[in-house]
Amino acid sequence: MEAVRLSASGDPEDAVLRLDSLDSQSQTAVLRALRGRLYGDYRSDAISKAGEMIRNYDYEGAANMLAPLVELQSGADPEAERLFSACRALSDTEVFKGPVEHIFFHPLIAYPELAFDGDSMQKGFDDYFVTVPEFKEILNELYQRGYILIDIRLLYKADENGAVTKPELKIPKGKKPLVLSIDDLNFYRYMKKNGMAHGFAIDGEGKIVTFTDRPDGTRTYSDDNEIVPILERFVSEHPDFSYGGARGIIASTGYEGTLGFRTDETDAPDYLETCAEAKKIADKLKEMGWIFACHSYGHNSPSKRTVEQMKKDCDRWIEEARPILGFTDIYIYPFGELIKDSDPKFQYLQERGYRMFCGVQKTPYLRYHPDYVLQQRRNIDGIALKSSDRITDMLDVSKIIDPKRPKG
Ligand SMILES: [Zn+2]
The missing domain is CATH 3.20.20.370 (Glycoside hydrolase/deacetylase)
Structure with a gap:
């Protein structure tokens, strides 16, 4: 409860430091949410950086940027997958x-x-x-x-x-x-x-x-x-x-x-x-x-x-x-x-x-x-x-x- 109270007071970092005081079920829920948010940030960052690389015709760079997303999600992120395979396909030019x-x-x-x-x-x-x-x-x-x-x-x-x-x-x-x-x-x-x-x-x-x-x-x-x-x-x-x-x-x-x-x-x-x-x-x-x-x-x-x-x-x-x-x-x-x-x-x-x-x-x-x-x-x-x-x-x-x- 302590963690929740502190979080509401506007200091989420402090709240995370107090994770230990929670029972294990609540800990798991908080950690899962944190991981989800971290992954979401990572994903949108990777997609926007890949977009930037695509605009510079750096398709290989973009594919490398997207590869971890595809690997981590194994089939659950069709948008990243489409983009990834397009980058692979378009990187070979003539x-x-x-x-x-x-x-x-x-x-x-x-x-x-x-x-x-x-x-x-x-x-x-x-x-x-x-x-x-x-x-x-x-x-x-x-x-x-x-x-x-x-x-x-x-x-x-x-x-x-x-x-x-x-x-x-x-x-x-x-x-x-x-x-x-x-x-x-x-x-x-x-x-x-x-x-x-x-x-x-x-x-x-x-x-x-x-x-x-x-x-x-x-x-x-x-x-x-x-x-x-x-x-x-x-x-x-x-x-x-x-x-x-x-x-x-x-x-x-x-x-x-x-x-x-x-x-x-x-x-x-x-x-x-x-x-x-x-x-x-x-x-x-x-x-x-x-x-x-x-x-x-x-x-x-x-x-x-x-x-x-x-x-x-x-x-x-x-x-x-x-x-x-x-x-x-x-x-x-x-x-x-x-x-x-x-x-x-x-x-x-x-x-x-x-x-x-x-x-x-x-x-x-x-x-x-x-x-x-x-x-x-x-x-x-x-x-x-x-x-x-x-x-x-x-x-x-x-x-x-x-x-x-x-x-x-
Ligand atoms: Zn006209």
Whole structure:
């Protein structure tokens, strides 16, 4: 009883020193609890250190860090075991010389009944978006076919003078590198009205979830209706789907704010608080392995803008979105519309630090120039899924198409 009393007075160490005064049954209970807590601390420390090593591509180090957990738990810790065997499998690398696929999505249709409600926007959602079940099946198939997510920054090196070079790409043996991006993850008004989630939040466990405000005024949270949390779960169940902790690229505009926060309303009285909230989400996403790209500020077709308008657009993104998302040298063209490198509009983008440019094309494309790289991306959306030749070499579309899509 003495031990318990002292513990309650706030000195647990003293209480432990008095263990002897307890009867043996109580002693055993206390020791068991202590051992459990010690093991728990050791486990979370080992998993977080292994994560750090994985982010530095030190898979052998990570496997060594996890080996004792697997040994001690002999089958009772599936998460540690999955991570351990992934580290073993991914530590053997080879130079990859084949084409590097880059696929992109728009935010997911979380509520098909709102996207496919027969209004004037239904066709646009049917053409350019995928639903939650479709995205999950796409992940399954990509994984089954040996793709592994990589950080696009493994594909190029840019020095401070703007020179760009191609590094040797080494990836785990037998895997195919895959870059993934999400365009327009800004939680635009038109998307919120038509079946997309309404924004990001961080839940009680520190995980990214989405929220959606329902017409009755209630707010619901979900970890199962947007790419970020769905991919997070998929990678935790299949750690060998991500190389070096890579996730994907979030291509953001600025005209309706950043990551769902109205960072464009710079005169709003709560502007600083809004920016701070947005930055919390952005920092969390970076910690998870996501990186950011500029998708222009206003999402206008580059060819329809004057050089001056284009410069303004570029600067405004840097002023409003960069403080939240951080520096990026990746530019993802709105509408996938390329600008020629002889065009002053392109040269201004280079002047402002962009080195990796991405458009849209049916086949993988990656070309190095002395001062920039161009990679083309394949759209995965309704058009691609319904086409007989767009992505059938990567995916079995017949297994993917959601029956909730409009017929015909
Ligand atoms: Zn876009």
